[in-house]
Amino acid sequence: MLIPIAGVLSKDEVRQFRAQLATAPWEDGLKTAGTLARAVKRNQQLADGSPLAVELGNQILRKLGNHPLFISAALPSRIYPPKFNRYADGGTYGAHVDSAVMQVPGTSISVRSDLSATLFLAEPEEYEGGELEIEGPFGIQAAKLAAGDMVLYPSSSLHRVTPVTQGARIASFMWIQSMVQDDGARTLLFDLDQSIQGMTSSVAADDPRLLKLTGVYHNLLRRWATP
Structure with a gap:
């Protein structure tokens, strides 16, 4: 399941990130x-x-910790510290699958990559390509979102970044270990939670239908979650 999440960073926050990244000591991704x-x-x-990656990464993590759609979609248990990349002058990343388990540098903590996330920091019109x-059961889906928006997708999927032929594509990326490892179960919980959230504006908080659906959600989460 590919899930776009709008407004993880505001436009002002994106400008602040970009100002700091403009003079960043970029290294070869190899x-x-x-x-x-x-x-x-x-x-x-x-x-x-x-220091810059840690500072900006912590800002992103604080924003995600308060983002209802991200929490609903990812049900995060652990998040690999956000990383930052830049594509320009034909830069590309061919088809690949992310590693299943990743060690957080300098720690004994490992993160199982259930979900991958890309947070776009350049506007689509700033670069070509x-x-x-992302390859999925219904074919290839392409994502090129506005700066400040994020896309979530299964780490198990084959994915690539097409060549950047003009301008520069700047982004942050990370991996999430979910409390619910199975993508199908997590998708069902997300759909159910979004349906519940959609009802809350039109029915009373003590409506028996809403209470029953909420109970089903939490009982399924209780059955499937591994914190």
């Missing part, structure tokens, strides 16, 4: 590429653990 990825990865990244293409 430094963090695995054996297979080295053949298809051509981009730049901020070094893991750099750079679409995030």
Whole structure:
């Protein structure tokens, strides 16, 4: 399931991020590429653990912790600290699948990658190409969202970033370990939760139908969740 999440960062926050990233010490993305990825990865990244990456990443995590749609869709248990990348001058990342388990640098913490997330920091008109293409059961879906918007998708999916032929594509990306590992179960919970949220504006809080649906949601979450 591919889920766009609008307004994770405001336009003012995006401008602040971009001002700091404009003079960032970008490194060759091959430094963090695995054996297979080295053949298809051509981009730049901020070094893991750099003060700027940590500062901006923590701001993103604080925003996500208060974003109802993100919480509903991801049901996060752990989040790999946000990373930052830049694609320009033909930069691309060919088809690949994200690693299943990732060690957080400098810690003993590991994160199972149930969901991948890309937070766009450049407006679509700033660059040519750079679409995030995600393969799923219904074919390929492309995402090229407004700056400040995020897309969530299963880490198990084959995905790629098409070549950036003009301008620069700047983004943050991360992986989420969900309390509900199974994508199908998580999708059902998300759909149910969104239906419940849609009802709250039109029925009373003590409406028996709303209470019953809410009970079903939490009992399913109780059955499937592994905090």
